[in-house]
Amino acid sequence: MGSPVKIILMQHLFLTSSIGVKGVGESIRNRLGHDRLLKTAFITTPVEGDSDQDDLSWVQEDRDGLNNNGFITFDYTITGKTNDQIKHNLNGIEIIYISGGNEFFLKEKGNENNFAECVKELINSGVIYIGTSAGSIIAGTSMVELQNPTDLSILKNPVDTTGFGLVPYTILPHWGSKDFHDRWLSKESFNYMFSGKTPLIALNNYQYIEVIGDESQIIDVRNES
Amino acid sequence: MKRIYLASQFYVSGLAISHKISDEQKQKTVFITTPIKYKNFTEAELDWHYKNRNTLKEGGFICEDYDIAGKSEADLVKDLASFQVMYVEGGDPFYFLKQTESNNFISYVIKRVEEGMIYVSESAGSVVAGIDIRANGRPGKNAAKYGLTNTSGIHFINAVFMPHWGLNNKRKDYQEHKFPQTYHEDYPYMFIPNNCYIEITGNSFKITSVS
Numbered sequence: 001m002g003s004p005v006k007i008i009l010m011q012h013l014f015l016t017s018s019i020g021v022k023g024v025g026e027s028i029r030n031r032l033g034h035d036r037l038l039k040t041a042f043i044t045t046p047v048e049g050d051s052d053q054d055d056l057s058w059v060q061e062d063r064d065g066l067n068n069n070g071f072i073t074f075d076y077t078i079t080g081k082t083n084d085q086i087k088h089n090l091n092g093i094e095i096i097y098i099s100g101g102n103e104f105f106l107k108e109k110g111n112e113n114n115f116a117e118c119v120k121e122l123i124n125s126g127v128i129y130i131g132t133s134a135g136s137i138i139a140g141t142s143m144v145e146l147q148n149p150t151d152l153s154i155l156k157n158p159v160d161t162t163g164f165g166l167v168p169y170t171i172l173p174h175w176g177s178k179d180f181h182d183r184w185l186s187k188e189s190f191n192y193m194f195s196g197k198t199p200l201i202a203l204n205n206y207q208y209i210e211v212i213g214d215e216s217q218i219i220d221v222r223n224e225s
Numbered sequence: 226m227k228r229i230y231l232a233s234q235f236y237v238s239g240l241a242i243s244h245k246i247s248d249e250q251k252q253k254t255v256f257i258t259t260p261i262k263y264k265n266f267t268e269a270e271l272d273w274h275y276k277n278r279n280t281l282k283e284g285g286f287i288c289e290d291y292d293i294a295g296k297s298e299a300d301l302v303k304d305l306a307s308f309q310v311m312y313v314e315g316g317d318p319f320y321f322l323k324q325t326e327s328n329n330f331i332s333y334v335i336k337r338v339e340e341g342m343i344y345v346s347e348s349a350g351s352v353v354a355g356i357d358i359r360a361n362g363r364p365g366k367n368a369a370k371y372g373l374t375n376t377s378g379i380h381f382i383n384a385v386f387m388p389h390w391g392l393n394n395k396r397k398d399y400q401e402h403k404f405p406q407t408y409h410e411d412y413p414y415m416f417i418p419n420n421c422y423i424e425i426t427g428n429s430f431k432i433t434s435v436s
Contacts, residue, residue: 176410185408190399193416194390196391201384201415202413204411204413212429215430
């Protein structure tokens, strides 16, 4: 008797700047064409590492963007969990949503329980990945271009700057937003970004990338009726 | 289904691209020289251009040069009908776009690509293939120099192509001009290093890095 055949499904990702922005969640729902409620794990770990803990209103906006479109969320953090616990707790989900926040913090916590492997196993079994901001950045191969002192100050050294490697580029979220002007256009940020070897794709809050297998497509919800 | 290959620097990624195109198609390649015609270069300044030509040759492309400047729409239809691959060279995207205004080149190339012609390009040729070219301007190479009021590109991809990302001799241009010029909530912007190219098939794209 041979070993069981493992079927690997084509990955399906949605990499957004902000799913809480009007039209983004609706657009993703339309693309999936789902007419039922989807069990969605809302991974909150990047939020724990966010440098501005006094204003986390955007987390609820993103949660609303999901719940209002049939992605019924339950909050989940990987902090302090073992690999087995994560696999057990996320068994049966249909969507894994990685929140915005601090992508390096998520990577650090994920290194303690090999969360990247869990994510890949889930995706290969047909679970759909939705990322917002940090959750979209970490889907890439490299985050070395996005280092900044604010995000790194709470981390161990050396900082791990590798992403999950689901796509061969790195997302720059919230492009053009006044709130992120200094974050993206500072001389220090430019120097990090320009010294990298990775293609960068800057998306504003109305744009996202849908990835099916290794094919990507950019959607701007302002162009959808 | 449209097939398009947008390189940042063709002599770096061109051989990888050449493997994706059949020998039969490569036999009939038109080399659009227009983007490089914006000024007179010294031989020493054209090292990259000769490297691109050598890479095309090494990759099996048999090229005929063609300059669209001064051509009519009827000229394009007549002169380019037999080509199965169009390679658009680097240079000045603003000068190139200006030359397309009088002969409806953009509509022509969209139609030909829909019919099966393969579009291959580098730098300026890739910039013009994108949604808009304005953010690629800098002093001496910009829309105002040619009186361009419409900087819309071919729209083969719904993003702005920003070539030569990370290249040291482009750092100043990027830091002082191009990078801040992208910071708007209008288009997606793709910053592409020289070792990468974008492959567009239908409405989707893939980015490939070559070693």
